[in-house]
Amino acid sequence: MAQRTLSIVKPDAVRKGFTGAILAEIEKAGFRIGAIKKQSISKEQAQGFYQVHAGKPFFDGLTTFMSSGPLVLMVLEKENAIADLRKLMGATNPANAEEGTIRKRFAGSVQENAIHGSDAEDTAAFEIGYWFAGYELI
């Protein structure tokens, strides 16, 4: 059965005009885009989304960055979607990302790293519910 994961094309990638190329990679890898929306978020919304990282040294910079411009929120569906998307994204730090991954191709730094993907089933459920209402997921 298909699994759902939450993905974000981050503000750095949107600013650089990489949205379409990243979506193409995602679809080419067999994901179905179940829901998608482009919007700007407030710093408070970013803090709520990344609450598991509150207190970490990069938290303030990360939430400022995520609220610095429009981003693209998506619910992606596929068998094994969570692990497969993380593989397609590559390592958090693009310097460590494998050739052919989205972060290797499109990310500029460990913070401005082009794309987010949920890391487990429970976080995926929280993250999808954080950005999407039930009626948007039909």
Ligand code: CMP
């Ligand atoms: P993401 O997968 O969205 O989850 C948490 C984010 O925090 C991560 O991608 C990076 O954008 C950011 N991040 C993680 N580690 C660091 C770090 N050491 N310095 C700056 N930002 C980081």
